[in-house]
Amino acid sequence: MQKITRDVLVEKAVSLLENGSVSCVLGWKKGEFDYDITPAVFESKEELVSDFIFDDFCGANFSKYLVQKTRKVEGKILVFLKPCDTYSFNQLLTEHRFDREKVYAVGIPCEGMVDIGKIKAITGDGISSIVCGDTIKVNTIYDESFDINAKDVLLERCINCKSKKHVAYDELIGEEGEVIESNRFDEVARLEAMTPDERFAFWQNELSKCIRCNACRDVCPACTCEKCVFNNPKSGVENKAPANEFEEKMFHIIRAFHVAGRCTDCGECSRVCPQNIPLHLLNRKFIKDIDSFYGEYQAGAEVGSRAPLVNYTTEDIEPCDVFERGND
Amino acid sequence: MQVKEYKPLIVAFCCNWCSYAGADLAGNNRLNYPADVKIIRVPCSCRVNPMFVLRAFQRGADGVILCGCHPGDCHYTSGNYYTRRRMALLFSMLDYLGIERERTRVEWVSAAEGAKFAATMNDFAEKVAALGENKRLEDLRCKK
Ligand code: SF4
Ligand code: SF4
Ligand code: FES
Numbered sequence: 023m024q025k026i027t028r029d030v031l032v033e034k035a036v037s038l039l040e041n042g043s044v045s046c047v048l049g050w051k052k053g054e055f056d057y058d059i060t061p062a063v064f065e066s067k068e069e070l071v072s073d074f075i076f077d078d079f080c081g082a083n084f085s086k087y088l089v090q091k092t093r094k095v096e097g098k099i100l101v102f103l104k105p106c107d108t109y110s111f112n113q114l115l116t117e118h119r120f121d122r123e124k125v126y127a128v129g130i131p132c133e134g135m136v137d138i139g140k141i142k143a144i145t146g147d148g149i150s151s152i153v154c155g156d157t158i159k160v161n162t163i164y165d166e167s168f169d170i171n172a173k174d175v176l177l178e179r180c181i182n183c184k185s186k187k188h189v190a191y192d193e194l195i196g197e198e199g200e201v202i203e204s205n206r207f208d209e210v211a212r213l214e215a216m217t218p219d220e221r222f223a224f225w226q227n228e229l230s231k232c233i234r235c236n237a238c239r240d241v242c243p244a245c246t247c248e249k250c251v252f253n254n255p256k257s258g259v260e261n262k263a264p265a266n267e268f269e270e271k272m273f274h275i276i277r278a279f280h281v282a283g284r285c286t287d288c289g290e291c292s293r294v295c296p297q298n299i300p301l302h303l304l305n306r307k308f309i310k311d312i313d314s315f316y317g318e319y320q321a322g323a324e325v326g327s328r329a330p331l332v333n334y335t336t337e338d339i340e341p342c343d344v345f346e347r348g349n350d
Numbered sequence: 351m352q353v354k355e356y357k358p359l360i361v362a363f364c365c366n367w368c369s370y371a372g373a374d375l376a377g378n379n380r381l382n383y384p385a386d387v388k389i390i391r392v393p394c395s396c397r398v399n400p401m402f403v404l405r406a407f408q409r410g411a412d413g414v415i416l417c418g419c420h421p422g423d424c425h426y427t428s429g430n431y432y433t434r435r436r437m438a439l440l441f442s443m444l445d446y447l448g449i450e451r452e453r454t455r456v457e458w459v460s461a462a463e464g465a466k467f468a469a470t471m472n473d474f475a476e477k478v479a480a481l482g483e484n485k486r487l488e489d490l491r492c493k494k
Contacts, residue, residue, distance in 0.1 A: 213446065222448025222486060259401075268408045268489040271447055275440075279400050282439060307446050311439055331439070334431035336421065341438040341456040345445070 023133050023156050023172040026196055028076040031102060034128060034195065035074065036067050038100055044126050045097030048087055050080045056152040057138045061087060076102075077154040081135040081177055083290050085110035086243040092124040099125050104132040105199055106179065108190045109286035109322030110243035115190075116325050117284070119246055129191035131199065134173075134180035139298060141175050144168060178302060179289025182206035189323055206287070210306050229270040231297040234262045238291035238301055244281040244321075251276075278304040283312060283329040286322040315339045358412040358478040360387045362471065363402065365395045367425035368460045369417030375464030383471035394418070396429035400440045403454070407487040413453045413478035417467070420458040430458070449486050452477045 035047045051062035051073045059079045064070045084101050088111075091099055103111055108129060115122055141160060142149070148163040158175070160168040184206060186199025213221055236252060239245050251257045252273070264270040278285075278301075287309060291301040312319055312330045316338065319330050364370040370391050376383060388411075392398055395418025406414045416437060424430040437456045445451040455474055459467045 218445070218448045218450055220448075221446060225447045266489055266491070267485075268404075268487055271449075271487060272404050272408070275404060275443060275447070276401060279440060279443070304443075307443060308439060311442050315438060316435070331432075331435055334428065334435055336431065338431065338434050339438060341434060341441055344438050344442050345451055 023078050023136075023154060024076065025131060025133055026076070028074060030195065031076050031128075031130065032070050032074050035064065035070050035100055038126065039064075039067060039070070043098060044100040046091075046095055047074075047100040048084045048091065049102060050075045050082060055149065057141070057149070063091070076130075078134075078136045078158070078172060079138065079154070080104075081179075081290075081293050083107040083110055083241075083243060083288055085114055086241070086246060088120045088125055089114065089246050092120040095124070097124075100128065101125055102128050102130050103188065103191065104130060105186050105188050106132075106183070106286070106288050108188045109185070109320070110288050111190045111322070112325050113284055113286050113322035114243060114246070116322070116327065116329075117246075126193075127191045129188035129194040129196075131186070131196035132180075134176045134183065136172055136175045136180075137177045137293075141170060144170060144175070177289065177293055178300070179287075179292065184287060184320075190325070206302075207306055207310050209300075209303055210310050213303065213307075225271070226267070228299050229274055230264070231299055232264060232270060232273065233297060234264060234273065235296060237294045237296065238299075239277060241290045241294045242281060242285075243288060243290070244284040244286070245277075274301070274304055277301075278308060281305065282308040283319070283331040284321050285309065286320070311344075315344070356479070356482065357384070357386045358475055358481075358483075359410055360384070360413045360415065360471070360475055360478060361406040361411040362387050362389045363392050363395070363398045363414070363416045364389050364459075365397075365418040365425075365430075366391055366393050368419035368423065368458075369395075369467065371461035372417070372459040372463050372467040375461065376468040377464075379464050381464060381468035383468040384475040387471050387475065394424060394426050394429040395433040396424075396426075396436075398433065398437075400436065403440065404487070407449075407453075407484055408489040409492045410484070410488055412481070412484045413455070413474060415455045415457060415470070415474050417457050417459045417470075420460055423460065444487075449484075450481050452481055453484060 038044045047064040049064055050059045052075050053060045057079050059075055061082045085107055145160050145168050150163045151161045153159040156172055158170045158172050182204045184204045185201040187201050254260055285305045316330050398416055403414050418430045441454040457470050
């Protein structure tokens with residue numbers, strides 16, 4: 023389904039590597055199965071040619087990897103960024119999390135990535151091979167084959183893609199895109215319209231699935247503290263799988279609040295959650311509230327913008343008026 | 351067996367410079383407010399991070415109220431402006447998760463407003479009492 027091919031990216035990476043402009047490349051590599059693409063660092067032409075992948079499973083956002091990588095690597099790092107990834111890139115720059123000079127960012131267009139969970143819901147387990155394209159061809163070990171329309175199995179974040187525009191890059195492959203209208207707040211509004219009891223039941227059902235693997239935290243480009251309260255045994259909230267109603271909610275409230283105003287809605291948290299918890303509905307609630315209380319704000323749209331929670335005006339809405347402001 | 355009369359447990363975070371003094375004044379003036387309001391003094395309303403509020407609920411609070419200087423009067427100039435944003439978002443999120451919105455409140459009480467302090471606490475305690483015990487955000491293991 024992607025308009026640009028792997029070969030174009032490999033060619034670009036090889037030429038930059040060979041002329042010495044960059045010393046390594048952050049890219050996608052095939053994992054154990056066709057669909058579990060993992061982020062990887064490539065240091066040579068041979069590695070690139072044999073292992074580099076770019077297809078409809080390349081959802082992974084590399085921005086966060088730059089925080090560690092730029093400190094370790096001599097010379098520049100080449101990173102490929104989809105439009106949504108560039109927002110995280112800018113947000114990290116705003117927070118001074120890595121040195122811009124050490125990165126060579128190549129913007130690449132994206133037609134939307136697919137969700138293996140949705141494919142498996144159709145095919146069942148036992149996938150032996152997948153061939154990407156507008157029609158995804160899946161074979162299973164039970165000798166079944168499926169033709170699936172890629173548009174039907176997009177990742178949630180791609181269905182509600184907010185921008186095809188790259189907000190940061192050194193070089194762009196393909197054409198400049200636009201910020202687009204999305205319906206990403208519809209689901210939040212649907213929940214807001216429910217009664218508190220219904221909302222409580224909805225979230226209890228979702229959050230009790232959480233196994234506290236912390237993957238949503240680990241992947242989040244807005245969560246880059248070196249020491250995290252959730253790793254600290256002395257914090258009293260380090261517990262693994264949530265044992266009760268408090269813990270279920272506490273982790274998610276704190277996680278979402280911690281990134282409130284800085285979350286770019288990149289969608290990585292929901293993508294990686296093994297339990298398919300719709301974490302984006304928590305993040306977007308904060309984004310929606312921020313937009314309606316303090317004016318529209320898109321984290322990462324520009325470097326250096328001041329996040330809403332570290333800012334204020336003397337005219338801000340009072341907490342007691344929040345519910346009157348058509349927030350119901 | 352005797353049935354205990356239900357009284358809500360309320361945690362009130364009060365900033366040192368205004369609201370705590372306001373509570374003091376309420377006391378000096380012999381104004382009544384429920385004894386189940388437990389005041390926690392904080393240097394400034396913006397000292398209260400979201401975890402404090404959640405922690406109070408975890409340990410069995412039925413309602414949490416945060417009191418600080420009136421906007422513009424914060425002893426540290428702007429602390430309560432940050433509080434205002436944080437708590438507006440946090441409480442809206444709690445509501446979104448189905449935790450009754452009447453259980454949380456922010457109120458600005460100055461050192462001269464002893465009467466407002468007492469009236470606020472009475473009103474808040476009454477609203478929380480009407481909801482009954484907080485079951486949605488408590489940790490049963492913390493129950494004595
Ligand atoms: S909270 Fe989720 S959507 Fe927001 S920046 Fe982090 S990973 Fe991306
Ligand atoms: S990724 Fe999912 S299961 Fe893991 S901690 Fe986050 S919400 Fe819980
Ligand atoms: S000192 Fe009272 S709110 Fe800051």
